[in-house]
Amino acid sequence: MATGDETVRLTVAQALVRFLAVQFSERDGTRHRLIPAMFGIFGHGNVAGVGQALLEADLRATAPDRNEMPYLLARNEQGAVHAAAGFAKTTNRLQTLAVTASIGPGSTNMVTGAALATTNRLPVLLLPSDGFASRRADPVLQQLEDPRTGDISVNDAFKPVSRFWDRINRPEQLIPALLAAMRVLTDPAETGAVTICLPQDVQAEAHDWPVAIFAERTWHVARPVPEPIALDRAVRAIRASRRPLLVTGGGTVYAGASEALREFATATGIPVADTQAGKGAINWDHPCAVGGVGATGSRAANDLAARADLVIGVGTRYSDFTTASRTAFADPAVRFVNLNVLAFDAAKNCAASVVADAREGLRALRAALEGFCVDDAYRDEVRQRNGAWQEVVDRCYSLGQTPLPAQTEVFGALNDLLEPTDVIVNAAGSMPGDLQCLWRASTPEQYHLEYAYSCMGYEIPAAMGVRMAKGDTGQVVAVVGDGSYQMLPMELGTIVTEQLKVIVVLLQNHGFASIGALSESVGSHRFGTRYRMRSRQTGRLDGPDVPFDLAANAASWGVTTLRCNGIDEFRANYAKAVEIDGPVVLYIETELNGPHPPSSGWWDVPVAEVSELDSTRSARADYESAQSKQRFHL
Template identity: 75%
Template sequence: MTSSGSRTVRLTVAQALVRFLAAQYSERDGVERRLVPGIFGIFGHGNVAGVGQALLQAQVQAEESGGGDSVTARPVTDPASGELPYYMARNEQGAVNAAAAFAKTTNRLQALAVTASIGPGSTNMITGAALATTNRLPVLLLPSDIFATRYPDPVLQQLEDPRTLDISVNDAFKPVSRYWDRINRPEQLVPSALAAMRVLADPAETGAVTICLPQDVQAEAFDWPEEFFRKRVWHVARPVPEPAALDRALAVIASAKKPLVVAGGGVIYSGASEALREFATATGIPVADTQAGKGAINWDHRCAVGGVGSTGNSAANTLAREADVVIGIGTRYSDFTTASHTIFANPDVRFVNVNVVPFDAAKHSATMLVADAGEALSALQAGLDGFRVEESYAQRAVDLDAEWQKVVDECYHRDQTPLPAQTEVFGALNELMGEDDVVINAAGSMPGDLQCLWRASTPEQYHLEYAYSCMGYEIPAAMGVRMAKGEQGQVVAIVGDGTYQMLPMEIATIVAERLKVIFVLLQNHGFASIGALSESRGSQRFGTKYRMRNEQTGRLDGENIPFDLAANAASWGAQVLTCHGMDEFRENYRRAEGMDGPVVLYIETDLYGPNPPGSAWWDVPVSQVSELESTQLASKEYEEEKAAQRHYL
């Protein structure tokens, strides 16, 4: 008993944390769900006897009580036992990537935890933490830490700093986390855990949440108040527009002759796609999308004009250049969306930004509307009752999009031999996949092709991680998406040979969890995106092909490296179907749909494309001084393009 008379239970810090997490719920629109329904991890000496023991104990207790859901890979939704299902990843970064993809698929209403051992195990998670925070996705990271007592000092894998004994490698998580704490005494867990849950459930502040756990503290016993373990429901807010701010936004939009909506990921996370469609239908305002926002409005809606920015299409980018008012909804305006501050070219352009994050709402000197996307769209539509763009402008958007769709059809059906362009693979997938299926990608030349070509029918269909554009994301992300979707639809990850080599080992985790995923593995023997960028910037594709060292030149420009990625995928336990050409690819995709477990469709594509025609710029500086003629020419072109760059003031 404590001095206040409340009941206590004696548990270790790790046991208390597991029990606490099992009792946390999120709620939005009246629906409750487990906030942290499972945990990824890899055990080492830093956490195997702390968090590892706590997870084992919870699982054994769940089995004895008949509760839990550990026989399936789908995280539990409401276990009476207090179990926190455990999933063994093969790489700590892969585990965080999977957790981020899970959170994205659940519209940020749930977050998986990830535990790692001290030192390299924990620092492996830093890249994943940066990905989650950059993408505004909730993940809970539990890195093990040095001894709080400092008796074993330095402990194995400890970084020593001669300035202070109070720094460990886990301090590196601070700049990439939205919340960070270190538990040096058991009682510190109570306020820290509560603060962590608040950030995980906050749509504006969310990202990586890091609670560092010294390995001795994990195993330390403490008398915890039972109230700490009661069920808690964290309500995910839908902030409504402030009336005066709404009036200001309405005044700007009503004055527009050529308004354009830029729909970002916030529309999808809010579940506001229907509200966006209704707003566009009522006002006639064209709607462009970002990578995160693709599918927020169905591609065949009369007002939909597709991707905008550096990797956007000519229809959306033409309208962006002419727009006098840009209505950004749930977008953070990355450099790809603004084409490095060149695409919104109207000298009198003004911005109205709807966002739950004031930091993003204020960008480009905008008229700010800090609110939930769905609430804001409903309020804007009501306030604009009777407003509609001129029919000539609405028809111009329709005509521009129709012209672009002809380009899409050309890119999808090139019938190129002997090796197809990757756009033909995308076209086949776009035609074969259903509305409940999900396509996943993150890095290389593929996100650019997909943004301007993919015809997304639903908000769930298009899963691109392009805020951090992290190579190696796709394979673990497919695991996270499948865990979030259960058995619904197909999960298809498109993986280039470059990104495949980063994190292929999570295929083994997917096999172990008996998850159905289809991987489309494109082999073109090089980095297609960076190779093309290198060539356009005068660097002649240097260092971007997978080649043997040439004994004559001393460079990596010899014959192809004789690796076999199809055999490698099979070695992890996946079923592999090799595709020779597009007809066989289509046949094998249909076969893969009916197969159990992970299936890899392996196909070779042309390194040189062709890719879709570009219609915007991206700022990648070129050497101002060079002895190479190719670089000199690129530098001149760069300065000409850069002249259009501007601040939006």
Template identity: 70%
Template sequence: MTQTVRLTTAQALVKFLANQYSERDGVQQRLVTGMFGIFGHGNVAGVGQALLQAQVQSEDGAQGDDVLGDLPYFLARNEQGAVHTATGFARARNRLQVMAVTTSIGPGATNMVTGAALATTNRIPVLLFPSDQFASRVPDPVLQQLEDPGTLDVTVNDVFRPVSRFFDRITRPEQLVPSLMNAMRVLTDPADTGAVTICLPQDVQAEAHDWPLAFFAPRVWHVGRPVPEPAALARAVDVIRSAKRPLVVAGGGVVYAEASEELRAFASATGIPVSDTHAGKGAINWDHPSAVGGVGSTGSAAANALAREADVVIGIGTRYSDFTTASHTAFGAEGVRFVNVNVLGFDAAKHGATMLVADAREALVALTAALEGWSVDDAYRQEAVDLDADWQRVVDECYHRDHGPLPAQTEVFGALNELMRPEDVIVNAAGSMPGDLQCLWRATTPVQYHVEYAFSCMGYEIPAALGIKLALGDDHDVVAVVGDGSYQMLPMEIATIVSEGVKVIIVLLQNHGFASIGALSESRGSQRFGTKYRMRNGATGRLDGEEVPFDLAANAASWGAEVLRCGSVAEFRENYGKAAASDRATVLYIETDLVGPNPPGSAWWDVPVSEVSALASTQQAYAEHVESKKDQRPYL
């Protein structure tokens, strides 16, 4: 007879999660390390009760089949912020550990959709449990239920379907068994991962069921390293050997596979220059002889010069976003070919590439061995070194501009780059900052650079910094760099950081507007319209009056953080030392120049311009856009 234990669906959920483990390279660890959430009527008596019971049983040292195990709970302030925290945590743990998020129904649930989209776009595993309406439909309609006259089985949670890698709704307790098994499969799949969403109707959460004890046995999910198929490896080697001017594009897959050492060895042996994407920055140390910096729309002049003439592009763990390809203009050589290394065939096949579907570390080891005795010529090696040296002089200039009266934000980045240790982490996501950082940041380790630029979600930085800090611990300082626009999206997780006693450094740059979109608006003929924080002008009726008199430093202090105002870059440097020495969450506040200056651009980004316009600025921008598109083409 099958042994069972009687638990509610929510209690079974908590007990199951507490017994899941991941393993890679012989290292085993808890898979789901905790749960963030906000309780409402949809989950407070279901998942909330189960988490409480687990905590009490753990504290009491209870024994028996009904003991739920230990699943720590963290109180977030915003559901989207909670998902960002979980995403930052999982990325910092190289996708080998995750956090779950529970919400109530209605707005609590749908607040998570943006976070789910970010996680899936970035290929980062997060586990989401939005509550749902009654499965029984007895009290129908319930508070916060979306009514569809054409069907009764649609809820607001159906919006999660397109932004989740796995989606399910539990309408009977026993459905939880196959659903959670599939959830763990997706969370630990290096190729097919992202947001996992399991909707929990509020009545089913509290419903009791006799669960087989085998369901709760400790289970290890092995994260594989797919090895290159020999024939595919041979094809890739043939293409690389034929190259005269090859270029590597290192993406996030190199970092997640923990393949940095192998990438450095490959580059040293072959002499092939290595550029990087946002997710891949730090995969090779910036001062390696083959490192040439970021490539694409916001890349370095060195990498983009090499990209324009590359005859073979070797993409390793990259999905080739439009910023990486400069909207299909970065790789300009006639007949350029691609060799793509990726665990996901979808990405490996892009640009008509010679495909190598494999783990980045295993592929690099195999490629290095197969290419033994082959390398690029000395002149090409030296060209890459010289181009990068020229670019490093530009970086030094941007870092030490002495611009005034307000400093350029690049000066703040320069101070951080020089003050932060190799093991510390800079976090950013949106605005003009990711572009400046990809251009300029000198990353020495894979952990140091955490810029979310797949979804580029304003508000990501502060909650993600909390997740990264929880993932990496006290030996790493985590520095969230956020502009005033991003700050106003999700500042409330500072309260979560403070309540958890976690030390995070937040660098808040205020420039009274949107620097990135303002510059883009100007370059596309829209005259920075609607991109500055200004009062409504009574005379013109426009938002072009005085600056809005808000005090973001005071706002940050109201959440419980220590705030240090910085009147200059020199004072910023001094205050950073104080923040690094402190054991408290600290905000460094500094005003910067809205219009830069920013690093010199060396590539294009396709943002369509109005084809007809009464504005001369737009007419000129459209003519420039048409001219730029002449270099755009599919890679086949």
């Protein structure tokens, strides 16, 4: 055992890698490597620092699975952060990945990924390189100079999108920075992007480190229990309600509280609606499950929300899609009870707030509500509304549309084909709306949607992270439209390099279905939402479709690519994809204009107040009418 006086001489980068390799998280008696690998791309800012340290770790390895910090070569730094976020989401935030990047553009490529992680409350560790702390070579290649001060770099852009940020200007600063970083990564309430900026000269600088800092360290992930007085307030509010509705968010899933939620719903009869992050927390066929709520929710959930006298939010942050831009909960006397591990979210809508872990909070609520149950009439209404909605889902899944299927038919096929241990990954465009309305999730792990930041390009790199987290269990299916595909297709190369089994479903409709429909609804004629050639006659983007071949592009990355002509061939090719040893892209063309599921919610997108266009003036009138229904819950 090392004494407090023992030291070892290492560079800052070597110390960093050695420290990260021995950090563990623990919850409910189960221990995990907190950061089991590091993504990155090397440049002059990190190749001789973190890169050299990772090389030493690789050379010390006695077998491929014994490397203390495996290195994964990404194609784009933003994609690497998305992969880390997907990994963290799949492990219920008990593990994550680190990402190293070079100075300048390599580092700022990660800013979008950082914002996504923090918005979604997902832990990621970002290690952007920086200029010279000594300033001997000021300005270095790719350094942004600020005439006002020498103490700012592009890495300061990470501050507003990080939950913790620090810059290591001297070696000894690394120890407190790393300890603080691990605390934030493992704090369910405070987690998000953690950014530690590493000047390139400091990375290579040697220091005598106390050996004790490299001992294995376990960070215990807390499960805060409800304060008795807060629990009593919540219980009194629930007992006084007649039409309660529970809205479950991502916090329920991350806390592993699905079983507690099902037991709570069964005992009380309270219907349960879900957000994008909370879908699957209760199985779709549970008698109390009513589907998605809000702007892209089901008719069943939204009708119940409109008449609810009490809303119980569990692990949700009440985004505008969940609240239909503050129009979903329409009862003038509606009140809120919020159970959340983060006090900031628990206090929203002037709620009776219970700051606690979702699992522990639900268990406490259930015990305290012994004997409470909604009346039979309300149970019957929930059952009837949900039954009617399931008929809508069946129709959307089986339109039989020709010559091109609607994307809802693709989702119907996938919903039939995916097993409970499989995962569907999606993020942006019209797909999340269709999926929240229609997807029948049987388990919390099956539905992996990133909609807090709704970042195009998330799907493929995130699926890579999901696969890494799941090991060989089940299929990982990334569903991506042609618009999102063109943002970050290059991580297909990383998937091939790492020999990861990912199935990518690529839907080609030659445009942006979601924004096109939105553009039309606000009177803007789908302007700028089609992939069209510029016409030499009109000078506008209204010529023929752009003749790109995305299937050929996917194949160029080394991925087996199967073209699907219609839903029957898609189903057959999916079965082939499952059997193929390696990644597969299933390419299918779909109808740009849908149809999509019938809407029952509103989303606040301001329409031009004055316009030369009749369509815009008409849309403005509709907007003002809808806006009049918005309200603050006081």
